[in-house]
C-alpha cells in the first residue's frame with residue numbers, strides 16, 4: 001500500500017577531497033594532490049544505502065542548479081533512488097571541502113548551500129511523498145525547523161527515524177516522534193549533556209537516559225563494538241560483525257538506512273539493528289561512503 005519503503009529527508013553534498021602532506025596553518029598555502037569529487041551528505045548517503053539494499057527509496061532534498069547538483073542526481077538515480085522529490089536551485093549545491101594528511105587526519109569546511117534552503121514549505125509541498133512512504137528518516141544537515149515540519153506532516157502508520165547529526169538539542173515534539181533515535185557516542189553525549197558533552201556512565205546508561213527524553217526507542221551505535229537498542233522492554237546489546245576495517249566514512253549512514261528499511265519490513269528493533277550492524281560492517285571494508293555500500297546479496301555473503 002506504500003509506494004516507498006523509505007523516504008529520506010536530508011542533505012546532499014559534493015565532497016571535494018585533496019590529499020596534502022600537511023594541513024595548512026593560518027595564512028599558509030600548501031600544494032596538494034589531484035582533487036577527488038564524491039557524492040555525499042548524510043541524506044544522499046542514506047538514500048543510496050537503502051536503494052542498494054533493494055528498498056524502494058525516495059529522497060527529499062535540495063541541490064543547486066550546478067554541476068555538483070548534477071553529480072548528486074546522477075549518483076542517486078544510478079543507485080535506483082526516486083529523485084522526483086529532489087528540488088533544484090535557490091543556492092549552490094552544498095559542499096564539504098576536505099583536506100586529508102598522510103596520517104588520515106582531516107580538516108573540513110562545510111558550505112551547506114542548498115541544504116540550508118530546504119524549507120518547511122518544501123516539506124508541506126511534499127506531503128504526497130510523505131504519505132506514500134512506510135518509513136521516513138532524517139538527519140540534521142538541513143534546518144531543524146524543516147525536520148520539525150517533517151514530524152508534523154507524518155501520516156498515521158508511518159514510522160520516523162532520526163539520526164541527529166551534527167548533534168543539536170532537540171525539541172520534545174521531535175524526540176517524541178523518533179522510533180528510534182539513532183546516535184553514536186558523540187551524538188549521545190551532546191543530546192544528553194548539551195554543548196560540553198560532559199556525560200558520565202556507560203553506553204547502556206546513555207541509552208536509558210535518552211529514552212527518558214521521550215523517543216519511543218533509541219539505538220546507540222558503538223563502532224566496532226556494535227550497538228545498543230533500548231525501548232520500553234529494556235536495553236539489548238547488538239554484536240558487531242568482525243571485519244578488517246578500511247574506511248569508516250559513512251558507516252553510520254548505512255547503518256541508519258538499513259535499520260529503517262528492516263523496521264519498515266516488520267523486523268523487531270533488535271533484529272533490524274543486527275542486520276544494520278552487518279550493513280555497517282560491510283561498508284567499513286571498502287573505501288568511501290556511497291561507493292562502500294553493499295547490496296543485499298553482499299550482506300548475505302558477509
Ligand code: ADP
Nearest residue numbers: 184221222223224226245251252255277280281
Ligand atoms: P558513525 O559512523 O555515525 O560514527 P559508528 O562508527 O558507530 O557510527 O558505526 C555505525 C555502525 O557501523 C556500528 O554500529 C557498526 O555496526 C558498524 N561499524 C562501524 N565500524 C565498524 C568496524 N570497525 N567493524 C565492524 N562494524 C563497524
